[in-house]
Amino acid sequence: MTMVKTFPRGGVHPPACKITAESPIRTAPLPPEVIIPLSQHIGAPATPIVKAGDKVLAGQCIAEAGGFVSAPVHSSVSGTVVKVDTFPDVSGYRRPAVQIKVEDDVWVDTVDRTPDLVCASDLTPEEIIASVRSAGVVGMGGATFPLHVKLAVPPGKKAELLLVNAAECEPYLTCDHRVMLEHAAEVAAGVALLVRALQVERAVIGIESNKPDAIAAMSAAVAGRPGISVEPLRVKYPQGGEKQLIKAITGREVPPGGLPVDVGVVPCNVGTALAVYEAVLKHKPLVERIVTVTGPALAEPANWKVRIGTPFSWLVNLSGGMPEDTGKIISGGPMMGKAAPSLEVPVTKGTSGILLLPASQSLRRPASPCIRCGRCVTVCPMGLEPYLLSKLSALSRLDEAEQHHIADCIECGSCSYTCPSARPLLDYIRLGKAVVMKKLRLQGRK
Template sequence: MKTFRIGGVHPQGNKLTAGQPITPVGLPKQAAILLSQHIGAPAQCIVAKGDKVKVGTLIAKAGGFVSANIHSPYSGTVAKIDVIADGTGYKKPAIFIDVEGDEWEESIDRSETLVTTCDLDAAAIVNCIEEMGIVGLGGATFPTKVKLCPPPTMKAEVLIINAVECEPYLTNDHALMMAKADEIMVGIELLMKAVNVTRTFIGIEANKPDAIALLTEKAHAHKGVEVVALACRYPQGGEKQLIDAILRRQVASGALPVSTGAIVQNVATAYAVYEAVQKHKPLIERVVTVTGKSLTHPGNLLSRIGTPISMLLEAAGGIPEDTGKIVLGGPMMGKATANVETPTGKGTSGILVINESEAHRTAPSPCIRCAKCVSACPMGLEPYLLAKSTMAGNMEIAEKGHIYDCIECGCCTFSCPAHRPLLDYIRQGKGQVMGIIRARNAANKK
């Protein structure tokens, strides 16, 4: 079975919610919609206190080329424009909406009917994706339309659908594939048309045999679409790793992934594209895996963007007594939050509740140079050396060691027998080296 060629680890799957259907959760009384739910510039708020909004009303416009529109996931009244702590813990601007009823914009087709035909040309599809505020739903939340418009010198040859879901615990993409396979297939055709390619590979890890079987069967009816079963290995869902696993091509350091001819989109993004183009439905809700060993009712919950995570945890049986840590996303790359009132965003793929006993890090001991981090690094770097040079303030060695290539997947810290927080140091060093490089480039230009 195919997989990427360098490094990687194999954490325990712990897919507690595998096979569970998608369950909708109710609406909160008041919701906060963050203006920055994507990579790039925050969206610009276009509503004011007291404005009435419906589900699907545009409430914030893209604040630049790399940015995305935000639509109201609720009907009601704008209560205030204020700040709220997001997943990182920093206070960020958000639109607070007092929820009244559930009235949708009339342009949105809320029926379950599968719409397969589409008369739009490529530009119109991309335009619609931009209008509807679609961003990458795998976690990085990169605005989808930017990825669909590669620089003129590069040509996309193939579309890759990322249905790998290599993070332990998360099953939101899996649940979506089992429930919405037909819609996903239409979404894939729309994306193929948008970037003008004739071939698509859907990468799925072998721990989801039902999804592999279902999508393989559906793909028969779609020319050029092929499901690729991949061996379970983290971080296979990383864009560069997935391209390597499927096409045996590696993105050069600093280059765009499309330089390999591949455009990668998450499977949930393909579904969102279907809804946007065929149903005129903006990105206002998503599947969130709410999971953890102590939760009584973990599940794959369909929730509107901006739902406080406390409400999702309530729906999963309440916050357990022994909770030690709450993570937005998966355990390898997710962010721990201290605030259960944090609202979900477009990129919130999961909420993971970690027990008190597993929430604390083990005290680090000296590096024994076992080289496990070197074998685990999927970018072929030397994590021990990068961490050590950052600690010593020797940024020259860190730069020579290509610290800027680090994708922050966490394989090094995960595999370190001395429990050294390698990635903490590498993140810090990466930031410093990027700053040094920028300053040098700026000085060279003068």
Template sequence: MLKTFSLGGVHPAENKRSANSPVEVLPVPPVVSIPLAQHIGAPAQALVKKGDEVKVGQVIAQSAGFVSANIHSPVSGKVAKVDQIVDASGYRKDAIIINTEGDEWVEDIDRSAILVKEITASPEAIIKKIGEAGIVGLGGATFPAHVKLSPPPGKTCDVLIINGVECEPYLTSDHRLMLEKGEELLVGIRLLMTALNVKKAIIGIENNKPDAIAHMEKLASEYEGVRVQPLKVQYPQGGEKQLIDACMGRQVPSGKLPIEVGAVVHNVGTAYAVYEAVQKNKPLIERIVTVTGLSLARPANFLTRIGTPISVLIEAAGGLPDDTGKIIGGGPMMGKALTSTEIPVTKGTSGILLMPQPLASRKPVDPCIRCSKCVSVCPMGLSPYLLMPLAEKAIWDRAEEENIMDCIECGSCSFTCPSSRPLLDYIRLGKAKVGQIMRSRTATA
């Protein structure tokens, strides 16, 4: 029997229409807009100004603290300005705009396709290199990777878990990465194991990707301590706590991090970026993005430079369908609606979903009928039907008592609600406010 996590979950229609589409390299765009906040933590601080000339791979913004990340130029050319643009949040944020001129790279980046398997760097050197390369979690969370590799005092990791689940409907970028860059990915996993000083790594892959499971099992047989764990399809299995439960049977306590149960979780895209950073001296300047939708002419997976307007990707996939009602950054469950096609690709852009109008429209909201479906599907054991009115009525102390901060924002509650109640919308609002109150309390303690 295939493993999965023990609490809640749903199974939306998968619609993996681009699963058989090999990764295509998009041409370098004429202009890129690079937000300074592409990661969890403090926004990076710009190191360049209008008129400066830059090369591909050059540091253009420096991390502003331990939980922050460097940003590198994805193109060569001249800085047009450092200004504010509308990003995926819908708000104006600081960004560096560069006009592309040619494609000149920093000299010490190894651009060859030769696989470098031998690992010579020490754990400290690997972590340092990952931090310098600006690598963040490429599964969507965008947590700086070097921070995860530096457990707090007294905490130790005994297993590395690699997330190849890609449980969001429609998205296939991780699937294609495993099929096309499996060897590099495994070297990246060995680098992460070295950095963490662990002897065991588990690659979790859902069984709707049998080709990826077979391919990675064959390759992993040559890497000591690395094994593939096939998993039953169950959303949101890509969540850290759910994946740890599925692969190891360990439950992360409320309010705690995976390191509490001896685990560190990284996405397959992150592991590949680690390979490129440490073995090829290549910083994070591009990523694979799935562009898909039921009405899209040519669903595809594109290797795209950071900062590329999403309009370029949509055009490459056949253009914006006439019936498009919503453009979503990410997948349909956890993604967020975008306000413009000129929003740039960032480190956290895993997909662009063009949703037809009939599916994009919200249904009328009916009263809660206390059916408890939202409770039964919540993978964190919460009571969404209760958390929503607590947030509506600003009863923040009770919301905190009900563990609102444990919500992973997977959307399973909203997906299953027969009354079409916007449960997750209000829970997100509540999390933001309760989190603010908790940080204020800590600061004044």
């Protein structure tokens, strides 16, 4: 048996709980109404180009990119715009969004909705990037970074390798797993397009070894494509962290404050590869995604193919309704997801899952004093000292925190997960990191 690759430092092993791994992707029926946020990506929010009363088609652009680091937003349904207003997002803060009343399901006629596999033609990198940009494709692993920005490699730097992130190390989530099983050929075509867009020789798809079926499916799909290979990875959280994945597969380390492209790597999520295939070869903007709706007490946990803007409540009802003793609604996985205030929150481009945790698993244990056991240091995949950073951050000694590389924290939560005293380590680190990052950005601008 060969050694499967992994990152060398830290990491934790939360129970996988992948209860929906065997559930095929089901297409969710359309909700009566969708709320499509205008800020579903990192960067400037999109500028709406529709107003109340307008008729829109599915796939029609309803908001243009508000800057270079931004992405356009498309209507996921056909119907009438109810209003352009602010609606609560997953944090509860109100953000601009477009509310659309669903009528029928009429698509823009350029969109190819047939399941036929289109083979890559001789598109130039510029054409691919332009299609990706106009389709509003963003990183679908959760960071929602506009993909066209990532594909435009800054001058002076050279991409050598495309790294497709299919680790899916978050417990409970299975959307990427199902995509690889059911859309392997499309993902492979998407990866080939990205390889062409970046003008790189090689692409590696990293999959955790607890998904042997996905490894087999993807290996078969990329068999005829030279330069693209599949790499099994050891099961360890956060294997799917960008920097951890790069370290595991290439052995290179992204410098502090640097980007993956500094070491010649461009990472992207497997769901993004599928979205790229659909955007470029099927002319379909990013208006749908796979969402894992799951939870230990949920009647019918499932992987749904959902239109962007569908309320969480619609999907939870499709999956058997909210269990009685639900204590927490999490958008995303249990390690890095965000607790949602209610089910009246729309699915966005970055929503990978909806997790309903029972009350017994929702509450934190009360924090007790640090016993200096050093477990947080052992598990930190970035080699930081979480106990120290959180203390410095709590005391607002941010210059010292900066010297101890608080800005390198990837917020994976391994420290808080492992702390025997249940200290809110990551909460404080995030607080300090936000201030330090802001300072560094201001310095960078000067």
